[in-house]
Amino acid sequence: AARWWGARRSALPVIADIHFQPKYVFAALDAGCAAVRVNPGNIKRFDDKVGDIARAAAQTGTPIRIGVNAGSLDQRLLRK
Known part of the structure; x- marks a missing residue:
């Protein structure tokens, strides 16, 4: 929505x-968002993209919050 609305x-x-x-x-x-929250638990192949995301955020000076909810965690991680 930020892309279309601006x-x-x-303000x-x-x-x-x-x-x-x-x-x-x-x-x-x-789009110029002030910050971005990412939930890696429900993004396929997030590990493949995390470097690109970090570089892009650094270039724009945009804070990234990586938030993980128990409901979206990989079951293997929950068992550990």
Whole structure:
């Protein structure tokens, strides 16, 4: 939504909460969101993208919060 509405024009900070598709992290960064929260538990192949996400966030100076909810954790991790 930030891309179409214009996060840069908002009087309030727009924080993106990304689930399922890592491409939306990059879209949020491009849209000028003030920060991005990512849930790696429900993003397929997140490990493959984390380096790219970190580099893109560093280039834009955008804070990234990696938030994990117990409901979306891999069952193998929960058993440990």
